Amino acid sequence: MIPAYYTNNSRFLIAVDCIIFGFRNKELHLLLTRRPVEPMKNEWSLMGGFMDEQESLNEAAVKILYRYTKQKNIYMEQVGAYGDLNRDSGDRVVSVAFFGLVKMEQFDTSLAKEYDARWTNINELPQLIFDHNKMVQDALTLLRYKVSTEPVIFNFFEERFTLPALQDLYEAIFQMPLDKRNFRKKLTTMNLLDKLDVKEKETSKRGAYYYIFNPNKYLSFLEMGKRFSL
């Protein structure tokens, strides 16, 4: 029995659109698709879908992320709600954007065919449908804030990573070169990583040591009243 207060009001379609970031080949990438339906059929679009009655907003985002990446436990953040009147030319739809950071190394390429999903270099973004370019811009702004204040960058990697790769990733996110020694100094000063005695040997002859993020070190780091900063 729903109170009358509620029943007199309009109801809306709610969509979730996901800005799916991945890192490969020293470049930041975005998972895009060709829109399968009218209007704007075959135009470039973010990965999205409608929210269902029996799921929360976050669950809807998890659903979309899983559908198009087949990855679970994807790190995600809400970017915001987009509610202009004619933002979707098909019908009135309010969309909530989320970004997700996926491990591109383990990306299932069969998805590319099933959903026409393609990784696009962030520097070569095409025009997207509706207000999706704005969503990407806002997501990027939020991502920059997040990776510089919290240790979320490591979600781009399956488990281990090299310092040159990490620096390349920061440079790709901020679109600016960083000083190698200063970058490494910050990392070693915070003391959040464990160095493995294994090297990655694909990208260089000498090879770069692998590191992993140590959550316990981060906890004691926080308990000392410090805060992450890169």
Add this chain to the structure above:
Amino acid sequence: MIPAYYTNNSRFLIAVDCIIFGFRNKELHLLLTRRPVEPMKNEWSLMGGFMDEQESLNEAAVKILYRYTKQKNIYMEQVGAYGDLNRDSGDRVVSVAFFGLVKMEQFDTSLAKEYDARWTNINELPQLIFDHNKMVQDALTLLRYKVSTEPVIFNFFEERFTLPALQDLYEAIFQMPLDKRNFRKKLTTMNLLDKLDVKEKETSKRGAYYYIFNPNKYLSFLEMGKRFSL
């Protein structure tokens, strides 16, 4: 003619809830009301309302802000969308929270009666309905970020303000004491304010000079590649 793609999906009530900040008497305040309807009737609540079909999300927020403050051109920012399944015990409602900064000096007290609206000291917040306390927390986090990176703090004042009042406001927002000389040094270094030769004489015998924010100075400040920081 709406494509079938859209018509097969669920539709939802969308609410807008506003965290309305004001500053008075060296303390940050929030405009709250007693909920006029069931469920949770008479419990403390943010100012909110439903979005209508013919308005955008932002327009709905402007509407709510105007309804409860009778102020136009209120500075506002979207805090985020809240979509847990049972967040509203009356019906499934997705709510989008906005914060607004209002000029408490010119607040129309007749509104207090019409809507049972009351200013509450942020340090004496009662328990609010649903997830409104979480919204307030998120709004405060965003407000702190905004006032330290953009010159939005001035929206708390009608036009002019004194430096002691500005410092009190920062201290209220961040809940920490600031050094007077360092605070003023930062402000004078950025050179964004014009000093009036009028003093505010209510709070002290000597009186404190009024200042106003100069948008033109801010523009050239930005053009020099600098960015606001407090």
Add this chain to the structure above:
DNA sequence: GCAAAAGTGTTGTACTTACACCCATGG
């Protein structure tokens, strides 16, 4: 042996923090 990427410290500069006294005025 050489090209290509990995790894490593120091120094100057700019920013941040800490701190104490005089001033103006209303009562």
Add this chain to the structure above:
DNA sequence: CCATGGGTGTAAGTACAACACTTTTGC
């Protein structure tokens, strides 16, 4: 004349930015 809040500068410490050479190894 005194209590109250307004206004001002300097010095030490810390964080940030700039910078160049050696190491490893596959080819």
